[in-house]
Amino acid sequence: xxxxxxxxxxxxxxxxxxxxxxxxxxxxxxxxxxxxxxxxxxxxxxxxxxxxxxxxxxxxxxxxxxxxxxxxxxxxxxxxxxxxxxxxxxxxxxxxxxxxxxxxxxxxxxxxxxxxxxxxxxxxxxxxxxxxxxxxxxxxxxxxxxxxxxxxxxxxxxxxxxxxxxxxxxxxxxxxxxxxxxxxxxxxxxxxxxxxxxxxxxxxxxxxxxxxxxxxxxxxxxxxxxxxxxxxxxxxxxxxxxxxxxxxxxxxxxxxxxxxxxxxxxxxxxxxxxxxxxxxxxxxxxxxxxxxxxxxxxxxxxxxxxxxxxxxxxxxxxxxxxxxxxxxxxxxx
Amino acid sequence: xxxxxxxxxxxxxxxxxxxxxxxxxxxxxxxxxxxxxxxxxxxxxxxxxxxxxxxxxxxxxxxxxxxxxxxxxxxxxxxxxxxxxxxxxxxxxxxxxxxxxxxxxxxxxxxxxxxxxxxxxxxxxxxxxxxxxxxxxxxxxxxxxxxxxxxxxxxxxxxxxxxxxxxxxxxxxxxxxxxxxxxxxxxxxxxxxxxxxxxxxxxxxxxxxxxxxxxxxxxxxxxxxxxxxxxxxxxxxxxxxxxxxxxxxxxxxxxxxxxxxxxxxxxxxxxxxxxxxxxxxxxxxxxxxxxxxxxxxxxxxxxxxxxxxxxxxxxxxxxxxxxxxxxxxxxxx
DNA sequence: TTGTAGGCGTTATCAG
DNA sequence: CTGATAACGCCTACAA
Numbered sequence: 001x002x003x004x005x006x007x008x009x010x011x012x013x014x015x016x017x018x019x020x021x022x023x024x025x026x027x028x029x030x031x032x033x034x035x036x037x038x039x040x041x042x043x044x045x046x047x048x049x050x051x052x053x054x055x056x057x058x059x060x061x062x063x064x065x066x067x068x069x070x071x072x073x074x075x076x077x078x079x080x081x082x083x084x085x086x087x088x089x090x091x092x093x094x095x096x097x098x099x100x101x102x103x104x105x106x107x108x109x110x111x112x113x114x115x116x117x118x119x120x121x122x123x124x125x126x127x128x129x130x131x132x133x134x135x136x137x138x139x140x141x142x143x144x145x146x147x148x149x150x151x152x153x154x155x156x157x158x159x160x161x162x163x164x165x166x167x168x169x170x171x172x173x174x175x176x177x178x179x180x181x182x183x184x185x186x187x188x189x190x191x192x193x194x195x196x197x198x199x200x201x202x203x204x205x206x207x208x209x210x211x212x213x214x215x216x217x218x219x220x221x222x223x224x225x226x227x228x229x230x231x232x233x234x235x236x237x238x239x240x241x242x243x244x245x246x247x248x249x250x251x252x253x254x255x256x257x258x259x260x261x262x263x264x265x266x267x268x269x270x271x272x273x274x275x276x277x278x279x280x281x282x283x284x285x286x287x288x289x290x291x292x293x294x295x296x297x298x299x300x301x302x303x304x305x306x307x308x309x310x311x312x313x314x315x316x317x318x319x320x321x322x323x324x325x326x327x328x329x330x331x332x333x
Numbered sequence: 334x335x336x337x338x339x340x341x342x343x344x345x346x347x348x349x350x351x352x353x354x355x356x357x358x359x360x361x362x363x364x365x366x367x368x369x370x371x372x373x374x375x376x377x378x379x380x381x382x383x384x385x386x387x388x389x390x391x392x393x394x395x396x397x398x399x400x401x402x403x404x405x406x407x408x409x410x411x412x413x414x415x416x417x418x419x420x421x422x423x424x425x426x427x428x429x430x431x432x433x434x435x436x437x438x439x440x441x442x443x444x445x446x447x448x449x450x451x452x453x454x455x456x457x458x459x460x461x462x463x464x465x466x467x468x469x470x471x472x473x474x475x476x477x478x479x480x481x482x483x484x485x486x487x488x489x490x491x492x493x494x495x496x497x498x499x500x501x502x503x504x505x506x507x508x509x510x511x512x513x514x515x516x517x518x519x520x521x522x523x524x525x526x527x528x529x530x531x532x533x534x535x536x537x538x539x540x541x542x543x544x545x546x547x548x549x550x551x552x553x554x555x556x557x558x559x560x561x562x563x564x565x566x567x568x569x570x571x572x573x574x575x576x577x578x579x580x581x582x583x584x585x586x587x588x589x590x591x592x593x594x595x596x597x598x599x600x601x602x603x604x605x606x607x608x609x610x611x612x613x614x615x616x617x618x619x620x621x622x623x624x625x626x627x628x629x630x631x632x633x634x635x636x637x638x639x640x641x642x643x644x645x646x647x648x649x650x651x652x653x654x655x656x657x658x659x660x661x662x663x664x665x666x
Numbered sequence: 667t668t669g670t671a672g673g674c675g676t677t678a679t680c681a682g
Numbered sequence: 683c684t685g686a687t688a689a690c691g692c693c694t695a696c697a698a
Contacts, residue, residue, distance in 0.1 A: 007396070007476055009691055020669045025693060035667060052474060055453040056392035057691030060674050063340075065388070067432065067452070075418045084417075085408045088435045097452050099400065099432045102421045119400070119430050120388040120453050141385060143340055227615040252615040259616070280613055282560040282585040283592070342675055353685045358677055366683060390675030393690050670697075675690105682685075 008049045017045035028053060059120060067097045068304060069121035071112045074129045075102055078246070078274060079293040083127065083149070086297020094305050096122075109138040109148075117141050123304035125149065130191055145312070147300045151197055153316045158303050160317035162291040164194050167321045168201030171243045171271050171289060174323055176209065179332030180241040180269065186217045186229045186253060188245040195221075198245050198273065219245070223252030230256025233268070240268055240332065247272035247288055251281065254328070265330035275324050285326030295319060341384045350378035361386060392453060400430045401637060402454035404445045407462045408435055411554075411579070411607060412626040416460065416482070419630020427638050429455075442471040442481075450474050456637035458482065463524055478645070480633045484530055486649045491636055493650035495624040497527050500654045501534030504576045504604050504622060507656055509542065512665030513574035513602065519550045519562045519586060521578040528554075531578050531606065552578070556585030563589025566601070573601055573665065580605035580621055584614065587661070598663035608657050618659030628652060 010028075014021045019042060026034045027042040034042075045051075059065050070087055072080060087098050099119055103112040109132050116124050123145040128135075136155060140146040148154060151161045175183050185202045188195020199216060206213045217232065219225035226249030233239045234257050244250035250272030254264050262268050275290035296319055303315065343361075347354045352375060359367045360375040367375075378384075392398050403420055405413065420431050432452055436445040442465050449457050456478040465471075469488060473479040481487060484494045508516050518535045521528020532549060539546045550565065552558035559582030566572045567590050577583035583605030587597050595601050608623035629652055636648065 007691095010693090011691080021691090022669060022693080023667090026668090029693090033667065038667080050474065052450055054393075054691050055398070055451065056389050056396075057674095058693085059389035059453070060387075060393050060676090060690090061692050061694085063389075063674075065453070075421065076414050081409050081414050084433070085435070088408065088433055092435055097432050097434055099430050100417070100421055101430055102418070102425055117385055118388065120392070120398070141383065221612075223611075223613050223615040248613045251613060255614075255616050277613070278556075279554075280556050280581045280584060280610070281588075282556040283588050340675095343677090344675080354675090355677075355685060356683090359684090362677090368683060371683080387675050390690095391677085393674090393692090394676045394678085396690075668698085671695090673694095674692090678689090679687085680685105681687095682683100 007054070008051045009054065010051075012049055013042065013045045013051050016049060017042045055120075065120040065122050066095055067099055067119075067121050068301060069099045069101060069116040069119055069124045070127065071101045071103050071116050071124065072127045072129075073103050073106070073112075073132075075100075075104075077127075077129045079291065080127070082293035083297040086294035086299075087125065087301050089294070090298040090301035090305075094301075096301070096305065106132075108132050108134045110134050113138070113140050113144075113146075117144055123147075125300045125304070128193065130193055145304045147303050149296060149300060150193070151318065154314075156314060158313075158315045158317075160299055160303075160315070160319065161296060162194070162293070163318035163320050164197035165201035165204070166318065167273065167289050167291075168198045168243070169205040170321075170323060172202060172205035172209075175241040175243070175269060175271070175329070178269070178329065182206065182211050182214060183241045183243050184214050184217070184233060184239055186219050186226055186242065186244040186249045188249075189218070189220045192221075195245050202243060219249045221246055221248060223248040223255075225249055226252025227256045229253055231260060233257065234260035234262045241329075242268060242270045244270065244272050247274045247277045247286060250286055250288070250328075251277055251284065254284065254286070265328050269329040271323070271329060273321075278326075284328070286328045287326045288324055289321040290324050291321040292319065340387070341382045342387065343384075345382055346375065346378045346384050349382060350375045388453075398453040398455050399428055400432055400454050401634060402432045402434060402449040402452055402457045403460065404434050404436050404449055404457065405460045405462075406436050406439070406445075406465075408433075408437075410460075410462045412624065413460070415626035416630040419627035419632075420458065420634055422627070423631040423634035423638075427634075429634070429638065439465075441465050441467045443467050446471070446473050446477075446479075450477055456480075458633045458637070461526065463526055478637045480636050482629060482633060483526070484651065487647075489647060491646075491648045491650075493632055493636075493648070493652065494629060495527070495626070496651035496653050497530035498534035498537070499651065500606065500622050500624075501531045501576070502538040503654075503656060505535060505538035505542075508574040508576070508602060508604070508662070511602070511662065514571075515539065515544050515547060516574045516576050517547050517550070517566060517572055519552050519559055519575065519577040519582045522551070522553045525554075528578050535576060552582045554579055554581060556581040556588075558582060559585025560589045562586055564593060566590065567593035567595045575601060575603045577603065577605050580607045580610045580619060583619055583621070583661075584610055584617065587617065587619070598661050602662040604656070604662060606654075611659075617661070619661045620659045621657055622654040623657050624654040625652065 128150040217229035230253035272288040275288040461483040550562035563586035605621040608621040
């Protein structure tokens with residue numbers, strides 16, 4: 001029966017309840033300065049008309065959106081689901097929402113920020129999975145607090161991510177401490193930032209211990225590429241320890257080693273990254289580095305929402321992964 | 334040197350460029366009714382002051398946010414990353430953004446909608462991974478076009494999802510057509526909607542073909558639970574075909590069968606769902622049903638943005654998965 | 667305890 | 683081609 005439905009405003013409610021707009025507004029915010037009786041009348045009118053505060057009106061007045069923008073350069077990257085879970089969880093705690101933007105083509109942070117800053121957001125988080133041209137020069141609009149999820153330090157912005165260097169060091173130390181003479185590496189593709197950082201960490205860790213890093217096997221995250229590497233590694237009897245940049249390649253490598261008569265962990269120890277294998281492969285226990293991406297997400301959001309002076313300090317935060325021990329490693333000692 | 338930084342408005346730009354606010358607005362929208370020369374002057378002023386249109390002001394005026402809200406009851410569920418990729422891709426095409434909200438605790442759509450509708454969104458998408466109490470009674474605010482990602486039909490809202498029934502039927506038919514007498518099933522946990530629907534589809538498909546469905550093995554998506562089922566299945570020599578509700582359980586089952594002397598596919602054929610195994614397991618080729626979650630995401634967004642009369646029709650759309658053939662199935666014919 | 671006036675930033679409309 | 687005016691919905695400040 002209602003004519004063309006029309007968005008209900010404070011004015012409508014005020015008219016229906018026979019009060020002023022101001023009294024309606026006060027009722028919405030449950031001000032004590034309204035008689036209980038009046039409030040009830042206003043509330044009934046709101047319910048009957050189906051009143052819902054207009055977000056634009058409120059924001060225009062308040063100058064805040066209670067929303068944070070997240071820019072992802074590659075949405076389907078590993079760990080993004082957990083990161084998003086962290087973002088939304090932390091946001092929710094403070095009554096914030098998360099607005100998501102893809103920036104797959106964008107070569108620069110500046111361009112991505114331009115798109116994001118046209119949206120109703122109070123702050124921005126960039127998830128940087130690959131290189132951008134303007135990392136160090138990038139400056140966000142002064143009114144948008146910004147955090148970048150990356151291992152690189154930025155001159156003015158807070159940054160943070162899983163510590164990929166440390167991850168590799170820990171793996172190398174773990175294996176050397178168990179008597180292995182060196183550690184072979186199956187790396188991720190060149191375009192992946194985290195992959196490159198793990199590789200660099202591995203190289204440095206060996207070099208610092210006076211060990212010449214052996215030739216790297218370049219994979220593409222797929223288990224097939226790990227298998228290929230494994231075939232080559234199997235032919236070298238001196239290989240006793242392999243560190244793969246993700247679990248899929250590690251598992252591929254294990255299968256190739258086994259197929260070529262070298263047993264894991266009896267002959268060769270293997271360590272991966274991500275700790276995702278046990279959910280999928282029941283009887284192979286791969287030692288792996290686990291990162292807590294949800295925690296990174298929580299940190300980033302809290303860094304932006306935190307209004308304290310400490311909160312606005314620039315910070316560079318690295319989150320340590322930890323080695324989840326399974327039976328794919330043998331001590332030679 | 335600038336004093337307390339202050340958000341730059343149209344008024345500031347107008348003053349700086351020596352024109353009216355209206356001319357600034359026209360320049361922002363590149364109206365042809367402004368002299369090129371004037372535009373240039375305004376543009377320079379905008380650049381110098383760092384002007385950025387205020388979202389709240391625009392929205393208030395236009396009554397539109399160009400943003401869609403997505404509610405996820407379980408963010409880390411399988412396929413959500415692809416769905417999100419679909420949402421954001423489709424949104425982006427029309428200049429829309431996606432706002433994400435978790436609703437893990439919320440038992441009802443109504444409650445989740447209440448939270449979402451307080452945000453600046455023009456429409457809502459609910460990703461329903463589990464049961465809610467008020468599915469059929471739920472009515473969103475009239476001014477928010479709403480789509481629910483679910484296989485169930487809703488009395489007034491558009492709904493759509495992967496066709497889990499059809500998926501199971503296809504698998505059953507596929508195996509029966511290759512001479513298998515029946516198909517055993519490793520099901521997902523009871524709380525999972527899609528799992529239950531796959532199970533129901535399997536049961537119906539067999540029943541319609543006059544085959545009494547054998548006892549179900551209830552798993553929990555983990556490969557370990559598939560392994561357990563596999564051990565039991567291996568002890569029954571009449572088992573020739575197994576359909577697992579996801580790839581992890583299927584793989585667990587395969588490993589158990591092999592460990593108990595039954596070879597896949599020589600003795601037993603196995604089919605899974607999700608088609609994720611090949612990325613992780615290099616040398617096992619599991620036949621599996623692949624769903625295109627990205628496409629579901631695209632559809633949902635377009636359904637909401639589409640302004641045509643057809644677009645506002647209620648629709649119930651089921652997306653077919655397809656069987657990706659690998660070597661885990663043998664024909665008995 | 668309730669009401670009135672004014673303005674947040676933008677843009678449609680109409681006048682010049 | 684450009685400018686003045688008013689209005690979108692809400693809320694702070696002040697008045698009654």
